[in-house]
Amino acid sequence: MECQEQYPAVRPVDWLASEAMKSRIQALSEYLAVYRAEARDRRRARNLRELRHDIRRLEAWRWYLDAARRQPRWWHWLRVVSAALGQRPHDPLRRAGKRRQGMLRLSAYSVIDRAYAALMEDCQGCLLALSLRRDGGDPACRGRLADRVAGLNQLRAQLADEAERVAVICAVLGLVQRCASWFGLHPGALPTVGS
C-alpha cells in the first residue's frame, strides 16, 4: 500500500474537507452513471433526481471550501449572509414553524456529514489493513492516517454546530451553479478574483 503517496503529510483541515467532498462526489457520480443507464421505472428516476441533488450540494460546499483559500469578496459576503440567515432559532415554537426549512437543512447537513464519514471510514479501513500486516505498517503512515481521522472527527463536530449556516451556503451556491449551467458555464469558470 503506497501510504506515503496516498496520504501526504499533515494538511490543513480545509484540504481534508475538500478531499472528502471530491471523493464523495466521485462515488455518487459513479452511482449516477449506473442509475442513468437504468432509470426506467419511477423509483430509479427518483433516485436519479436525489443523487443529482446531493451531488449539487456537495459541489456547492466544495466550491465554498476551495474559495476559502483565496477568500474572494463574494466569499466574505456569503459568510456574513449565511451567518445571519443560518442562526439557530432559540424559540422552539418558531423552530417548529420552520419544519420544511429544518428538513432541508438537515438534509444538506447529512449529505456533507456522510461525505466526511465516508472518508473517515476509508482511513480507518486503511488503518485496519495496515494493522493486519506482519510489520504493522509504517508508523509514520499510521500516524498520518490517525491525524486524518482526528481531523475528520473535528470537521464533523464543526459541521453539526453550523448545520443551518452550511444549508444556506449550499442553497445559495447551488442556485448560482444552476444559473451558471443554464448559461452553459461551468462553476469553476465563474469569476473568482475579487468578485
Add this chain to the structure above:
Amino acid sequence: MNHHSWQSRGALPRVFSLADLKRFLGADEQTAMATALRWLESGQVRQIAPPRPVFIRLGAGELPDERDLCLALRRTFPAVVIVGGSALWRQGASRERDLLLDCAVSGATDQCHLPGVRLHLRPDGWLAAVSRAHGLSGHCHEVPLLSAEMAVADAAAFADVWVPDRSSLDWQRLSAERVAVAQRALQSIRA
C-alpha cells in the same frame, strides 16, 4: 464468546461496513476498530478489498452464495459491473458458464478477498461511456450487467476477461450492429 460477538446480538448482517459495526456495537470509534481488528485477526471476518471498510463473515474454505457475493461487491465498489463471459452467460448469450465472476471496477485495488471473483480495472470515463451507449442491461442481485454486445466489445477492447469460445455463443442473441456501436463507444476512452 465475547460480549461483542454478533451471535449474541443476532443482527449484524453477513456483509457489513465499519459504519454498520459502529451502529451495531453502539460503541465509540476505538472500540469498533478494536473489535473489527480482533475479528479480522481471528479469521472470522475478511476485509473484502483492503483498505475499503467493508467486511464479510466467512469461515475458512467457505464460499459465499451469489447473493452475498454481489452484495459484498456492491457495497465495496459502488460502480461494479459484471463483464465478459459472466455477463454473457447471465444474459443468455452463452452456453458456457463462468467459473469466476468477472467484474469491472473503476478504483484501483491491490487485492480482493472474495473467493470466486476476479476484478478488472477500467479507466475513468468507462462507465459513463458504457452508460451513454446503453451498454448496461439487467442485474444480477442488483449488480448491473453489461449487455451481451457491450460485453463482447469490452472483452475485445481490454483483452483481460474470460469469454467463451465463439462456438459457445448464441449468435442469434447478438446484434452485429450493436456490437459495432459498443466498440465505437469504447474507442473514445481507449484513445
